[in-house]
Amino acid sequence: MRQPPKLLHPPQRWTFSMVIGIGLFLFTLIALVSPAQAAPAYQEDKPSNDFCLACHQEKGLDKSIGKETLPVTINPIEFGLSVHAEENIACVDCHTNISDYPHPDVKVKTIRDFSLELYTSCKECHEDQYELTQDSVHQRAFDEGNINAAICTDCHNPHTQTRLTGQQSGELTPAARLHIPGACAQCHSTVYDQYKDSVHGTALTEENNVDVPTCIDCHGVHNIQSPTTVTFRNSTPGLCAKCHTDPDIMDKYGISTHVLDTYVADFHGSTVKLFEEQYPDQPTNKPVCTDCHGIHDIVKVNDPEAGIALRENLLAKCQRCHPDATANFPGAWMSHYAASPTENPLVYYVNLFYKFFIPAVLGGMTLFVITDIYRRIVNRRKEGKHK
Numbered sequence: 001m002r003q004p005p006k007l008l009h010p011p012q013r014w015t016f017s018m019v020i021g022i023g024l025f026l027f028t029l030i031a032l033v034s035p036a037q038a039a040p041a042y043q044e045d046k047p048s049n050d051f052c053l054a055c056h057q058e059k060g061l062d063k064s065i066g067k068e069t070l071p072v073t074i075n076p077i078e079f080g081l082s083v084h085a086e087e088n089i090a091c092v093d094c095h096t097n098i099s100d101y102p103h104p105d106v107k108v109k110t111i112r113d114f115s116l117e118l119y120t121s122c123k124e125c126h127e128d129q130y131e132l133t134q135d136s137v138h139q140r141a142f143d144e145g146n147i148n149a150a151i152c153t154d155c156h157n158p159h160t161q162t163r164l165t166g167q168q169s170g171e172l173t174p175a176a177r178l179h180i181p182g183a184c185a186q187c188h189s190t191v192y193d194q195y196k197d198s199v200h201g202t203a204l205t206e207e208n209n210v211d212v213p214t215c216i217d218c219h220g221v222h223n224i225q226s227p228t229t230v231t232f233r234n235s236t237p238g239l240c241a242k243c244h245t246d247p248d249i250m251d252k253y254g255i256s257t258h259v260l261d262t263y264v265a266d267f268h269g270s271t272v273k274l275f276e277e278q279y280p281d282q283p284t285n286k287p288v289c290t291d292c293h294g295i296h297d298i299v300k301v302n303d304p305e306a307g308i309a310l311r312e313n314l315l316a317k318c319q320r321c322h323p324d325a326t327a328n329f330p331g332a333w334m335s336h337y338a339a340s341p342t343e344n345p346l347v348y349y350v351n352l353f354y355k356f357f358i359p360a361v362l363g364g365m366t367l368f369v370i371t372d373i374y375r376r377i378v379n380r381r382k383e384g385k386h387k
């Protein structure tokens, strides 16, 4: 009888399994040994940082690019303190095209184009951040032809960047928070100038207070979205409320944490809140926090010049939407106050009156009904006994 042909004879099958087995073993070993981050493989002949720095630490070294001059001195001490040196990243891990001197020709004609060519190297090791930036106002501005929109190296100098997040916590360090507005200021100086004089900005820039928002608390970092959309506007009360309803932050400054609930209870706020929940993309004509308080220029409410506790300053804000409003107009509004004997006493006492009046009337009626029933029962019993 003929045996059906086998694809592999037994001894061959054995060898085959051995090869697969050893292959799998080696693969697992390599996967276990190599770190998760794409760390550069060690090369025997890889030029050392010392080799590059021997020339590059020389002061006054530069290179002509087109009509511009690019300084090429690298401070070895600053580089040594950088997170990349700390992590043993070599010059040539980023400058992959350079291994010797003279260096290959630089083909670009401007320093900006030089940066644009080199910054893509960040992607090799920081893919998450790179992906996020692809969906940002900066990338969109760039795609529309604005080559000055921020790229990685505008906000992070690869040679001097120190650690931003705690190695254990993964959270942004306080020192890093302090530097953020300065990074954005390179290109958004008008906004920065307003911010630094605001109640939030002075606290950060003059008192090193990190309880206050920096640019990225409101805008995000790598995937900054347009702040002029309806969705962003409708989300601002939530943005401010993150801190302004938190007693752990606000008690220190004696600032009320009821600014959101009083705002939502208000006719303006309740409408915005409903809108946000039901039609997040629909524009609202009611004011959000920033319409009264400002945005980058928020000041203390009792600021002697611009504070909105001052009737005329507040009136100017109301008049943007209520053009006919006169001096007494803001008085018709409860502001953030829950009614109290000193604030809005009329509303307070009317509320108080109802608080006692209604229970008193209802309670009195109930008492009357109960005693009446009792009286009737007692009377019936008495009548029964007499029969």
Ligand code: HEC
Pocket: 047, 051, 052, 053, 054, 055, 056, 061, 062, 063, 064, 072, 091, 092, 095, 098, 099, 100, 101, 102, 103, 104, 106
């Ligand atoms: C023998 C000295 C010398 C050594 C070694 C050297 N460089 Fe340079 N490098 C220069 C000089 C000088 C310039 C500027 C003018 C030029 O290119 O001739 C320069 C320019 C550069 C530039 C600017 C743009 C460009 O490509 O020209 C980069 C980036 C650079 N070097 C990186 C490195 C790296 C990385 C190493 C180590 C692998 C290194 N260099 C080693 C002397 C040196």
Ligand code: HEC
Pocket: 049, 052, 053, 056, 070, 071, 072, 073, 074, 079, 084, 089, 090, 091, 092, 093, 094, 095, 114, 115, 116, 118, 119, 121, 153, 158, 159
């Ligand atoms: C983490 C990546 C990274 C490392 C590590 C790195 N570089 Fe750079 N380097 C860059 C990028 C990106 C640029 C372009 C900078 C820009 O756009 O401003 C650059 C620019 C340069 C320039 C041009 C001048 C300048 O400052 O823009 C020189 C010179 C240079 N690097 C040398 C070095 C040397 C020498 C080392 C090692 C001691 C090194 N680099 C390490 C990424 C790196």
Ligand code: HEC
Pocket: 037, 038, 039, 040, 083, 084, 087, 089, 093, 094, 119, 121, 122, 123, 124, 125, 126, 152, 153, 156, 157, 158, 161, 162, 163, 164, 165, 166
């Ligand atoms: C060869 C790999 C490699 C390249 C290329 C690289 N980095 Fe890094 N970078 C690292 C490692 C490793 C760390 C250590 C912290 C970590 O785990 O992210 C780091 C840390 C950082 C940090 C601080 C992160 C923190 O949490 O504190 C920043 C910011 C940063 N890199 C920016 C850049 C930029 C911008 C570029 C491109 C110019 C770049 N890196 C290119 C490997 C690299």
Ligand code: HEC
Pocket: 122, 123, 126, 129, 130, 131, 133, 138, 150, 151, 152, 153, 154, 155, 156, 164, 165, 172, 176, 180, 183, 216, 221, 222
């Ligand atoms: C507009 C400025 C800006 C640009 C552009 C930018 N970053 Fe950042 N980046 C920051 C700020 C500010 C932080 C600190 C915020 C934080 O850690 O939450 C940060 C944090 C980081 C961190 C630390 C970990 C993290 O995600 O918080 C890494 C790594 C990093 N950036 C890499 C990059 C890379 C790579 C690019 C380019 C693809 C890039 N950044 C572009 C401003 C920028």
Ligand code: HEC
Pocket: 137, 138, 141, 146, 148, 149, 150, 151, 154, 155, 180, 183, 184, 185, 186, 187, 188, 215, 216, 219, 221, 224, 225, 226, 227, 228
């Ligand atoms: C290298 C320059 C540069 C840096 C640094 C930079 N930006 Fe920008 N940014 C731009 C450009 C260019 C645009 C697009 C043009 C515009 O709308 O102003 C833009 C747009 C924006 C917009 C959208 C503006 C609008 O009207 O839609 C916001 C928000 C923004 N940036 C926030 C930030 C923040 C926050 C930082 C710091 C973490 C920062 N930017 C750092 C250049 C920069």
Ligand code: HEC
Pocket: 181, 184, 185, 188, 191, 192, 195, 200, 213, 214, 215, 216, 217, 218, 219, 227, 228, 233, 236, 290, 295, 296
């Ligand atoms: C407390 C929250 C908050 C902080 C902090 C903040 N922003 Fe804004 N930003 C906003 C809001 C809200 C808008 C939308 C303005 C509008 O409705 O037109 C805005 C608008 C912008 C715009 C576009 C419109 C314009 O005025 O040019 C830019 C650019 C911008 N911010 C950059 C920054 C920068 C840079 C910083 C830090 C110096 C910063 N922002 C800090 C909330 C904030």
Ligand code: HEC
Pocket: 237, 240, 241, 244, 254, 255, 256, 259, 260, 263, 268, 287, 288, 289, 290, 291, 292, 293, 301, 308, 309, 314, 334, 335, 336, 337
């Ligand atoms: C219609 C205008 C208006 C809107 C909208 C508004 N506020 Fe106010 N806010 C005021 C006025 C006026 C004051 C000062 C007088 C007062 O205390 O009522 C004030 C006071 C404050 C104070 C200081 C409280 C204190 O204890 O000193 C904070 C903080 C505040 N508002 C935050 C917010 C936040 C957050 C929102 C949005 C959720 C918001 N405001 C919405 C007008 C407004």
Ligand code: HEC
Pocket: 199, 200, 203, 209, 211, 212, 213, 214, 217, 236, 239, 240, 241, 242, 243, 244, 249, 253, 255, 289, 290, 293, 295, 298, 299, 300, 301, 302
């Ligand atoms: C990251 C937390 C944080 C966010 C987000 C934030 N604030 Fe503040 N805000 C603070 C802190 C902290 C102070 C107190 C600063 C001080 O007095 O030194 C403050 C102070 C204020 C004051 C001054 C109150 C007074 O009269 O003393 C107003 C008004 C205010 N914020 C409004 C807003 C508005 C409106 C938003 C949203 C657009 C907002 N804040 C977002 C933390 C925050």
Ligand code: HEC
Pocket: 267, 268, 285, 286, 287, 288, 291, 292, 314, 315, 317, 318, 319, 320, 321, 322, 329, 330, 331, 332, 333
């Ligand atoms: C961003 C625009 C905007 C701002 C700023 C604004 N309001 Fe209004 N307000 C409205 C809209 C819209 C209505 C609803 C009108 C309607 O549907 O009858 C309204 C309604 C009112 C009403 C109810 C009575 C009426 O006229 O319908 C009062 C009272 C009022 N606002 C007071 C104020 C006060 C006080 C301020 C300043 C502290 C202010 N508003 C600021 C948009 C605004």
